[in-house]
Amino acid sequence: MTAIGEALQQAGGADTPHADTPHADTPHADTPHADAERVMRIGEVAALTGTTPRTIRYYEEIGLLSGGDTRVLGKHRCYSQAEVDRVHEIVRLKELLGLSLEQLSQLLEAETARAEIRRELHATDDPGRQRELLLQSEGHIANQLTLVRGRLAELAKLEADLSERARRVRLRLEELGA
Amino acid sequence: MTAIGEALQQAGGADTPHADTPHADTPHADTPHADAERVMRIGEVAALTGTTPRTIRYYEEIGLLSGGDTRVLGKHRCYSQAEVDRVHEIVRLKELLGLSLEQLSQLLEAETARAEIRRELHATDDPGRQRELLLQSEGHIANQLTLVRGRLAELAKLEADLSERARRVRLRLEELGA
DNA sequence: ATTGTTCCTTACGTGAACGTCAGCTTAGCA
C-alpha cells in the first residue's frame, strides 16, 4: 500500500495491528463481577489499545503512565480499565493533534488529576474542597478544548481552501465541456 | 514557556522564529515589476516560511522541493514565490495533519503536478489534453479533501466528547453551589 | 515438578527530521 493510502486509511482505524495473544480473552466469566475491574497485564492492554508492550513501558518510562505504583520491581505490571482508557486517550490525541509526548504529558495533566479528583471527591465531604477540585477539572478540560478548537478552525480553513480549488477546477472543466 | 503553552500557541502561528537576515527585504523596488517574480535565496525563503535553510535543503534532498532544476552545482539556490507557497503548504499540512514527509510527498504529488499542469494548460490547445490534466488535478484535490475531512470528523468527535465532559463538571458545580 | 507462554530489566539499534560544525565558494558592496 502506498503512503498516501495509509494516510487515507488512517482515518478508519480499528484494525488488528498485531496478534500477540493468540487465544482471545477468556470468554467464560469464571470470576464474578469480572468485567468491572478485571486486572490485566501489559500484553492485553497493548492489544486492546492497538499498541505494543514496549510502547506501554515507554509511556511509563517518560511518566505518561503510572505503571502500578505499588508494583514490586521485577513482578508483572497490572492494569485496570482506567489505564486502558488513558492509553486510548493518549493515542487519540497524539494522532489527531500531532503532539509530542511531552506536550501530551502536560495536556494529560488533566486526566492524571481527574483520577485523583474522583477519588478525593468521593472521599471528602468538604464542599469547599470539592468545589476546588471541580474547578481544576474544568480548567484542564478548557485547556484541551482550546487546543482542539484551534485545530478545528485551522482544518476548516484548509478544507475551505481545498474546496475552493476543487470548485475552480470543476468550473474550468465545465467551460471546456461547453 | 511550557510545552502546553507552545501547543496552545501553535494555533496562532505568525511568530518571528529567528532572525537570519537582519536588514529586511530591500524596501525600495529598484527593479520594475520586482514583486511579481522576485528571485529569492534560501535564507529569505526560510525566514518567510518560518523554517531554516537546513530544512529547505533537507526537503530538497528528499525530493519534496525541486531546488532549482537548472541550478549549477556549488552555486546558490534561487527560488520564486511558487517555492515559498509550496513550503508553506508543506509546513501547514505537516503540522495540521501530522503526516510524515514521505506521506506528504505523495500527497503533494498534487501540487507538483499542478505547476506542470498550469504550464501545459497554457501551452496546449488540445482540449482533450486539457481535460485530462484538469481531471488529474481534480483527483489530487479530492484525495486531499478526503484526508482533511476525515480528520475534521475525528476532531469534531473529540470536541464533542470534551464538551460533554465540561458540561458534566459544570452541572456538578451548580449542584454544589445550590 | 515441569513446561510453555508471557513478562521483567537492561541495553543497544533505528528511522525520521532536522541541528551543527568545518572548510570553502559566491554575491553584493565600497
Place this chain on the structure above:
DNA sequence: TGCTAAGCTGACGTTCACGTAAGGAACAAT
C-alpha cells in the same frame, strides 16, 4: 579589488518514539 555576509557541500551529532535482542523471572496449565 578586497571584504563580509550568506550560501555551498559533506559529514557527523541529536532528539523522539519506539524496535529488538539477551538473559532471566513469573504464572498458568498439566
